[in-house]
Amino acid sequence: MNSSAESRLNLLLATSNDTLWLWDMQQDATQFGSPWRSMLGIADGAPLGNGIDEWLNRVHPDEHPRVSQALQQHISGITPLFECEHRLQHQDGSWRWVLLRARCLRDEAGRAVEMAGSFTDITEHKVLDPYTRLPNRILFLDRLERSLSRLRHARNHVVAVLNLRTHLAQGYAELLSHDQMTQLARTLGERIASEIRPWDLVAQFSDMEFSVLLEMVATTDDLPAIFKRLLEVLRKPIQIDDNLVSVHVAIGAADSTVIASNEEQLLRAAESAAALAQEHGDNQYVHYDPSTQDKLSRRLRFESELLRAIEDAAFEPHFQPILHLDDGRLAGFEALVRWPRAGGIVNPDDFIPVLERQGLISQLTWIMLQKSLVSHERWIAAGLIPASSRVSVNFPPEQLQDPGLVGLLRVMLDNVGVATSRLKVEITERSLVSDSGMVQQTLLALDEAGIEVALDDFGTGYSSLSMLHRFELDNLKIDRSFVSALEESAQACSITRAIVGLAAASSLTTTAEGIETVPQLRHLRSYGVTFGQGYLFSRALPADDVARWVSEDLPRLQRLFTELASEGG
Ligand code: C2E
Ligand code: MG
Ligand code: MG
Numbered sequence: 001m002n003s004s005a006e007s008r009l010n011l012l013l014a015t016s017n018d019t020l021w022l023w024d025m026q027q028d029a030t031q032f033g034s035p036w037r038s039m040l041g042i043a044d045g046a047p048l049g050n051g052i053d054e055w056l057n058r059v060h061p062d063e064h065p066r067v068s069q070a071l072q073q074h075i076s077g078i079t080p081l082f083e084c085e086h087r088l089q090h091q092d093g094s095w096r097w098v099l100l101r102a103r104c105l106r107d108e109a110g111r112a113v114e115m116a117g118s119f120t121d122i123t124e125h126k127v128l129d130p131y132t133r134l135p136n137r138i139l140f141l142d143r144l145e146r147s148l149s150r151l152r153h154a155r156n157h158v159v160a161v162l163n164l165r166t167h168l169a170q171g172y173a174e175l176l177s178h179d180q181m182t183q184l185a186r187t188l189g190e191r192i193a194s195e196i197r198p199w200d201l202v203a204q205f206s207d208m209e210f211s212v213l214l215e216m217v218a219t220t221d222d223l224p225a226i227f228k229r230l231l232e233v234l235r236k237p238i239q240i241d242d243n244l245v246s247v248h249v250a251i252g253a254a255d256s257t258v259i260a261s262n263e264e265q266l267l268r269a270a271e272s273a274a275a276l277a278q279e280h281g282d283n284q285y286v287h288y289d290p291s292t293q294d295k296l297s298r299r300l301r302f303e304s305e306l307l308r309a310i311e312d313a314a315f316e317p318h319f320q321p322i323l324h325l326d327d328g329r330l331a332g333f334e335a336l337v338r339w340p341r342a343g344g345i346v347n348p349d350d351f352i353p354v355l356e357r358q359g360l361i362s363q364l365t366w367i368m369l370q371k372s373l374v375s376h377e378r379w380i381a382a383g384l385i386p387a388s389s390r391v392s393v394n395f396p397p398e399q400l401q402d403p404g405l406v407g408l409l410r411v412m413l414d415n416v417g418v419a420t421s422r423l424k425v426e427i428t429e430r431s432l433v434s435d436s437g438m439v440q441q442t443l444l445a446l447d448e449a450g451i452e453v454a455l456d457d458f459g460t461g462y463s464s465l466s467m468l469h470r471f472e473l474d475n476l477k478i479d480r481s482f483v484s485a486l487e488e489s490a491q492a493c494s495i496t497r498a499i500v501g502l503a504a505a506s507s508l509t510t511t512a513e514g515i516e517t518v519p520q521l522r523h524l525r526s527y528g529v530t531f532g533q534g535y536l537f538s539r540a541l542p543a544d545d546v547a548r549w550v551s552e553d554l555p556r557l558q559r560l561f562t563e564l565a566s567e568g569g
Helices: 002-015 034-038 061-075 125-128 137-153 178-194 218-237 263-280 290-311 348-357 361-381 398-402 405-416 429-433 440-446 465-470 490-505 518-527 541-568
Strands: 019-024 029-032 080-090 093-107 112-121 158-167 201-206 208-215 238-240 242-247 247-255 284-287 314-324 330-339 345-346 391-393 422-426 453-456 473-480 507-513
Touching: 019 034, 019 178, 019 518, 034 080, 034 112, 061 080, 061 093, 061 112, 080 112, 080 178, 093 125, 125 137, 125 218, 125 405, 137 158, 137 208, 137 263, 137 422, 158 178, 158 218, 178 201, 178 208, 178 238, 178 518, 208 218, 218 247, 218 284, 247 263, 263 284, 284 541, 290 330, 290 348, 314 361, 314 541, 330 348, 330 541, 361 391, 361 398, 361 405, 361 541, 391 429, 391 453, 398 429, 398 440, 405 440, 429 453, 465 518, 473 490, 490 507, 490 518, 518 541
Parallel strands: 247 284, 330 391, 391 422, 422 453, 453 473, 473 507
Antiparallel strands: 019 029, 019 112, 080 093, 093 112, 158 208, 158 247, 201 208, 238 242, 314 330, 330 345
């Protein structure tokens, strides 16, 4: 090498973070470049071990076997290059990540006599998120391992791990660019840090997931206050350029009074608790105890059975009759889903939110449509119920966003030989607020196909009067909460009357939900409500019970209507 090349090389080495390394294998003598000391915190005058052990003794025990094996393979000539990532212990007990690259020099017989190479400190790249520069899972586990080992010497405090899962409200995730998501994560990280002590650690595990290590908690009684503060501070809206966004949070926590032996297990416990907190809904926390794992396993079993039930179309419609409120004639049925499961029948409120989260809810609609329409058609064909009867099926909001929905409905109805006019679609106000124009088009297409649309649970959501004009609707379903209050609350009476007036002004019919008593029925008839359903008439019936209800219960109910008519009520 000429002298200018040599001086360039020296300059490069002096400015790089790499430590050059030479090992005379016959003498077992090693030489390390000066960055070795600074990388590992070894004081300038302190002696270095003079042999391969200076390096090998610092290798993390978990990685020792892998490193030794790779070294042997290279020495024996199996691999052309010795390259391996591993951790080395710093003088302060922490771990540095290094990338070792080396090659043997061999004598004429091919025996390795010398090895030369370099160590590159890759800790930063390995342990920090590349965008937010927050510590990642690797660094978190390193720190947690050290705090658990300190705990073994001084058992006078508690180490706690928190796993925080945040998510943006629907629609916002698509709105933010990658840079804005980074900005959001940074802000969330800062807010978390502001609620804990300077020596505690905040790490980022993914875009919106964080973990916190609380190293010196006096007692577990102190923890709930911290969870509540974190929930509060994270829920406050965040300004990201022109957008004001807010996040939902679930916190899971686990502490060393329950698991102290292993950092991975303690973190996993906090993660399980966070998964459970998410199940409980937004802005909840769960503190791990031995039953958490059980609950989570039960939940996972439930979810996998649910998945199987969708594949096997194992859901059954039950049918709740809907009557004309003027004379008690049968107007149709609402199909309400039931899941027959080994432990008994499961009601929709217990599994519909899960199906929504899993994105499987529209598959349920198709199962319900198929099964309920086929049964209903059979009853008409058998002369059991009038040909004017309709089946109402509940549609989730996202289904109305599907531009192909009405086309698919036509094909499906055609396949089972059922006229479109037999179907009534129930949607909720939630479908209408997220409107993008698509919902408007879908409702128009349903109207053109002769399929009526009812707005379910009217008055409980975000209804605005403008919706009734903007969207093609046929019927308003007055929520059960108004109906059940009719007997005690003058306000419920006036609201109900107002809804009926509003509907009439928009040429819509009305259906009262949840009628349980004759006095409620009297009120609703006097306001001119068109249809009604509720336990007074019938609960939702399995398909096999409908014939009996029609022959035994319906005539009894019609006598009740005749009596009411003769009272003039
Ligand atoms: P919804 O569509 O408002 O259905 C009415 C609910 O009120 C039904 O509960 C029904 O059994 C109940 N109900 C009817 N009359 C009375 C009464 O007189 N008193 C009382 N206390 N309750 C009454 P269910 O079957 O548990 O359904 C709950 C909700 O689950 C439904 O509310 C609907 O939003 C949803 N759901 C049911 N089936 C389906 C389905 O196939 N697909 C979808 N996406 N959602 C469904
Ligand atoms: Mg409904
Ligand atoms: Mg309803």
